[in-house]
Amino acid sequence: MPDVANSAFSPELTATFAAVQAHFRQVIVPLWQGPGWNAELALPYEALSPAHQPLPPQRYRAMACARQLYVFASLIDDPAFPAAAERAAALFRSLQSHFHDAEHGGWFYSIDPHGAPLDQRKDLYTHAFIIFACAHYWAKVREPLVESVLNAALQVVLEQFSTGNGLYEASLDQDWSSLGSGPLQNPLMHLAEAFLATLSVREDPTVQSALLALTDAMQQHFIEPVHNVMLEKPRGAVDNWFEPGHQFEWLFLLASSPLLRGTALHGSLDRAFGFAEQIGVDPQSGAVCGMLAPDGTLRDGTQRIWAQAEYLRALTLRPEGAERVQRQLLALQQRFLYTGGWYECRDGQGNVSREDMPSTTPYHLATCYSGLAQYFER
Numbered sequence: 001m002p003d004v005a006n007s008a009f010s011p012e013l014t015a016t017f018a019a020v021q022a023h024f025r026q027v028i029v030p031l032w033q034g035p036g037w038n039a040e041l042a043l044p045y046e047a048l049s050p051a052h053q054p055l056p057p058q059r060y061r062a063m064a065c066a067r068q069l070y071v072f073a074s075l076i077d078d079p080a081f082p083a084a085a086e087r088a089a090a091l092f093r094s095l096q097s098h099f100h101d102a103e104h105g106g107w108f109y110s111i112d113p114h115g116a117p118l119d120q121r122k123d124l125y126t127h128a129f130i131i132f133a134c135a136h137y138w139a140k141v142r143e144p145l146v147e148s149v150l151n152a153a154l155q156v157v158l159e160q161f162s163t164g165n166g167l168y169e170a171s172l173d174q175d176w177s178s179l180g181s182g183p184l185q186n187p188l189m190h191l192a193e194a195f196l197a198t199l200s201v202r203e204d205p206t207v208q209s210a211l212l213a214l215t216d217a218m219q220q221h222f223i224e225p226v227h228n229v230m231l232e233k234p235r236g237a238v239d240n241w242f243e244p245g246h247q248f249e250w251l252f253l254l255a256s257s258p259l260l261r262g263t264a265l266h267g268s269l270d271r272a273f274g275f276a277e278q279i280g281v282d283p284q285s286g287a288v289c290g291m292l293a294p295d296g297t298l299r300d301g302t303q304r305i306w307a308q309a310e311y312l313r314a315l316t317l318r319p320e321g322a323e324r325v326q327r328q329l330l331a332l333q334q335r336f337l338y339t340g341g342w343y344e345c346r347d348g349q350g351n352v353s354r355e356d357m358p359s360t361t362p363y364h365l366a367t368c369y370s371g372l373a374q375y376f377e378r
Contacts, residue, residue: 032044041098043065057113059113062095064359067359135201136197158206211259241291255314287335302353316372342365
């Protein structure tokens, strides 16, 4: 954590950042150290109530386990969290013991509340987060087994999910047979994030080549030509849409990477930023809406905390300045964080519409705050 008190930023901005970081460390992380942890299965519950009680589990997802592995791996060696290494190790073991498919390779999507395989399909989104989490975890512990799982996850993605043109199937059956899903934006974005995480911890020419091919293919197949926004389905698909939060999330990944900065895809998302901001962000409240048609018509006004966090993180790389970052940081703090946790969603009118706290959300806050920390260090 940077010493923001000694930075060149305004006292209000540094104080607000210190407050949201303290909230994460003193409120959010302890929720998942304690009431959010199913010690019997060694897995996080899928969600907690506002009273910090686990919601009755219907399933446990490998992706949720991987996201929590990332969060606790990031806290290893932090003196305030002496048990982080133990928790990360437990989550890593659970990824293998609960979700790994010993017969066909890869990882199942989910298990049932008793630990038996539930949805046994192979999901690119899940595998992307396993790569992402294992890369960060391996950077902290340098254990051969962790790198071997990282390598196995990379191998099945590159060999099984690849469509051969730089893109990847969103979902395959348990035995890797086709389900006809085709490529979809969101898992591909997180795969790019996972490739970047891998390259941040080791040199890997195969991964670097795959990442560059992926970004080229995204530019060719997913960028809408008028406003340059990133569509959720390939260009030309029926009933397509885009999400402002994903524009901002992509832009941060591209703009923060020396490898990807200056690519055609970065240029498109950079040009699209103003349009996505103009029609996707409320100028008074700073609220980021959920979904828009390619022509900008509102499809879903839901304000999700992850989209607010991604907009804030993207602003740290924009030329608009610290005043914009401060405004959006305050909006996140005042509208979505509270003493006992966070609000997951507000509706289009700004009313709280979802009060449960999913185990997957701390990943978004952790990556957002990491981006803010880098902003203060520049």
